[in-house]
Amino acid sequence: MTSSLIPVATLGTPRIGPRRELKVALESHWAGETSEAALLETAAKLRAENWARQKARGVTVIPSNDFSLYDQVLDTSVMVGAVPGIYGWRSGKVPLETYFAMARGARTEAQDACCGHAHHAHGGAGAGVPAQEMTKWFDTNYHYMVPELEPGQRFEIGALKPVEEYREAKALGHETRPVLLGPVTFLKLAKSRTPGFNTLDLLPGLLPVYVDILRRLASSGAQWVQMDEPCLVLDLDDATREALRRTYGAIALALPNLKIMLATYFGALDDNLETALSLPVAGLHLDLARAPEQLDVVAAKAPLGLVLSLGVIDGRNVWRANLPALVHRLEKVVAQRGTDHVQLAPSCSLLHVPIDLEQETALDADVKSWLAFSLQKMDELAVLSAALSGQGESVRAQLEASADAAAARKASTKVHNAAVEARMAAVTADMARRKHSYAARAKVQRPRFGLPAFPTTTIGSFPQTADVRKARSAHARGQMDDAAYAAFLREETARTVKWQEEIGLDVLVHGEFERNDMVQYFGEQLSGFAFTRHGWVQSYGSRYVRPPILFGDVARPKPMTVEWWRYAQSLTQKPMKGMLTGPVTILNWSFVRDDVPRSEACKQIALAIRDEVQDLERAGAAMIQIDEAALREGLPLRRAQWKHYLDWAVEAFRLCSSGVADETQIHTHMCYSEFNDIIDAIGAMDADVISIETSRSKMELLEAFTSYKYPNEIGPGVYDIHSPRVPTVDEMDELIILARKRLADEQIWINPDCGLKTRKWEEVRPALVNMVAAARAARARAH
């Protein structure tokens, strides 16, 4: 006799379309080429296909309202009418135009991130309506629009999207479980312009709107609603726990028959478990990929009537699961609770993985056999469900194939490189220490370079113009041969070097024209990385990235940047910085193998970068910059885990940067502005020079560096490259004056906030000319 099948849920699916259909539709609409109706039609088609695909793959708990035209947090702001006054909405349905103004601002050109990774907030500068602030969604590389709430904020329904999409699915024959971002997480993610205001205080006004939406869902026929409260994996205070109890108490009271699946993800419940279990909900979703160890304790404590959603398939990573091992792990909890009181699911929404592995026809066949993207993960869940529901025979072949792939991956020489493993074992502590302290190094570096006070430099990239992009894609398509492409790049580089010299910059860069992306460029030259053709995941809005897949031991078969550096240096007498991406950033912007700790994978990358650093030094590079744009992003969600992360991350940086002589100057660059809580780690990296983002905060963030007494050199960005605006000499001079109040003159470098690749030459030229003038003015004053 067979019991009923364990339900299979996805929690949420990628919305962008297998061929980035949503991006195309959005961007042509924004460009004024297509109507709103055409955009909405494409969106509806994508949803319909998405639902149909899930049904076909055996998903039985299909989500609705997981789709978004831009971002699910923005959708929530609009749903509850949290539309700041500047967008001009008063009441009623929020128009699509308003929605996009919140997402992108009214002036689109002011909206870009420095390198496509959007690792920091963007937003409009200058005239027009600015976009809402954007920030990372927990520890993912997805970015959401930060809700903006004020004391006395009124909430009212501004959109019925969840209800409309539930009905839309129903009309297509799909009974779905709508997904809502829970009110407590929503309030916790929000910010206020009023200092000291706790957005959680707005809960009483917000709850009725949620209840209203839930009531409409229930009366439309919804049996279950998924409420996402990922805040349950964070360090919470009592007020937040109380807010959770109040919220779910109120919902249960208002809608006693509606079943709530409370979804937690991105970590363990840990000290919030009691709170989660005290809530009057019908189901609880657990992330068992990030926190597998919580299964036993939750299963022991959760009442048997509570449906446990077992998030065992990794929703954050691309690896195929070992299904027989999972069956083995889950048998007990299924036996305990019965097939009707468990569900199978990815650890979190599948939003964070690419859509379909089958599209990757060019991927190495072995590597491909170790991977699963969103659709393959659905297949895995269906197999798991059959196996755990007493129908293991019907899926025996799939179970065996899964175990075979896991075994093959474990044994593969593509994954394991004996030379790398031997090298890892031979790493000693002194390899991660410069020979002498910064003070001693500065004594040999200063006379070597003879730089003026307040030396000027840039962060590395120069405008990636349409010409540069065109040449790159022509080369990639085989329409431009290697020689012609190299000649083109050499010419761009030469022109840029000459121009930097002409305007009087002190330390030059080659411009990075040969790089598609600061991580991909290195990943493509390292062994152990694979790349997809269609493996896009949403970074924010219509911006998608294709993260490299780090599947094996990392080695550097040959130098990666030395020839470009040598060429660039041959064009000038001024110092030319070698330009590298650091190991932590490469790691944090990749899908990382799950068979070794992240710290180990990072250390392997560090060794490869170390080789590059030493080769650059041998070739004559006297200054080498190692960018760690994503170091802060990797911080764990729980404070208690920060130290461990920072320890190994800093150690990896030191390992890659310390194999050089005292007179070689190591630079690093970080494009963000929050250093207060990680300043010890920044100090411990011991780079000779660090350039950081400061112009938007008017040097405020230098506080951290001053109170910590950061001893090395710092280039606080004086030119906000996130805006097309050209800063004046006076403005930058002001910023230099502010920096001089906080730092010693010998410490200060003058540079932009970040690389210039997203800017236009027309903006960059006058801005850098002004920057040099500002540095000269500061020098004149200092004497």
Ligand code: GLN
């Ligand atoms: N060197 C890189 C550039 O200039 C750094 C970019 C970054 O940190 N995001 O583009």
Ligand code: ZN
């Ligand atoms: Zn930067």
